[in-house]
Amino acid sequence: MTVPHISRADRRRATEARILDSARELFAERGFDRTTIRAVAAVAGVDPALVMQYFRSKRELFTQAVQVSPALPADTDGDALVDQLIATLGLNLGGLPDGMLAMMRSMLTDPAAADHARTTLDRQIGSIGAALPEVEDPELRAALVITTMVGVTIGHQLLGLEALRDAPADRIATLLRPAFKALTEPPH
Amino acid sequence: MTVPHISRADRRRATEARILDSARELFAERGFDRTTIRAVAAVAGVDPALVMQYFRSKRELFTQAVQVSPALPADTDGDALVDQLIATLGLNLGGLPDGMLAMMRSMLTDPAAADHARTTLDRQIGSIGAALPEVEDPELRAALVITTMVGVTIGHQLLGLEALRDAPADRIATLLRPAFKALTEPPH
DNA sequence: CCATTCACTCAACGAATGTTGACCCAATGA
């Protein structure tokens, strides 16, 4: 029986994807420093040197692995915005993509990851802040909403806090909704 | 002129404290992995081997360096609790001790630090949850309050997000107060 | 004054890691 025959170009793409997936997985589990080129290669079933041929350095491998488009909120405002934030958080708690988990896990210890995270979060804050035109300090409020989501996500996905681990995502979202409303509303 | 004369025991305590301070500082800045025994020794003005004599391993040095009693909320309830949480957060934003910064910075990448953080946060969550007797899911609500504080602290102290960096701590606390109230109150 | 203690340094080991260059062999295409 002959092998189904895979073209050279297809093989290349396949192994490149396998390496990238392994990298994302390990970066998400252990962060940048503790993830080894050798470990990535082992999971991908490949020689460590090959990883270096495909991506030129560990740093670039990380950059490519975490390259995911963060779901920016569409520009709505008022209650719809809060609903959208809550929906996003619900999705996050359901299962964040490995790329984003890798970013979050590394952002406190790897300066490059910190820069990336800072930029991404600042952009999201600006976007949300622009959708809160009728309150004081819209950007500050937006920042508090975003950092709250970050904190809850960390506690749930990366730390596995008892009280959050087994709570259903929609229950968390429900409880958080009035808090977000309070953050985005002018004092009454 | 003679040197003021320092007893052997005093010298020992002094250098031990110097090492511990340097360690705390570096652990807080760079986290566990990126902090080197050699770097700690250099900052302390001491040979790396001496660090190993005083503390038996890098791990134990870290453990000793981050040993700080987290300010547990006294058992009050209702509005007083929220006030106390807000006050605590205000203090945190003012200047968190290096030991706690070191813990937070390392908890996403170092399993031991993660365990410590998880335990500490779970304890605080239990304590706050016990002070919320008249609502549904008190522990879940407490967890959301705590993770919110963690997220805001990370965004402010460890990431340095634009919108949070230059915001006065009491302004942040003021904005966060209604959110905490919403999280700890039964639906009306 | 002298033997002892002890804070401290020096030099090195062994392991792990990112990275590199030479090499192998099957697919490719003329």
Added chain:
DNA sequence: TCATTGGGTCAACATTCGTTGAGTGAATGG
């Protein structure tokens, strides 16, 4: 069929790190 391309491996280098054991010299105390 045969030269060539290129995916993939092997072995090694250079560096860094935690950790160790021997050694030094000044403070200690009898």
